[in-house]
């Protein structure tokens with residue numbers, strides 16, 4: 001029995017080779033190498049126990065169980081990852097919504113401030129006009145009081161004149 005190994009040349013091409021060496025043949029017949037479940041060391045296919053720690057080579061049944069266990073674990077982790085991803089997306093959209101609300105609130109509050117200062121401007125203008133009107137009316141009243149005094153004085157003098165004439 002001989003085995004063909006596809007050795008690779010320097011130029012990358014595969015060179016078919018016939019294995020004649022007894023050690024290489026034994027190695028090929030040993031089957032796939034296996035790594036120890038206990039310590040992780042690599043072992044030859046024909047070794048029934050780990051050369052490093054002495055642990056027995058896992059049986060096919062145990063390997064199948066391990067595979068199933070880790071496949072389930074992987075599926076579970078994927079589910080958890082998807083849930084976390086979904087939660088992350090939700091948080092991002094929530095934060096974007098809050099950002100939008102903040103922008104709107106800023107606009108509204110600016111408009112409110114603008115409205116308030118416009119109102120203040122109108123009130124101030126009205127107040128100024130009212131004060132001017134009041135002081136104008138006050139000086140007119142003073143004038144009229146003066147005129148009233150003058151007419152009263154003239155009327156009194158006229159009455160005095162009439163009284164003198166009557167005597």
Ligand SMILES: [Zn+2]
Nearest residue numbers: 036039050053
């Ligand atoms: Zn080991």
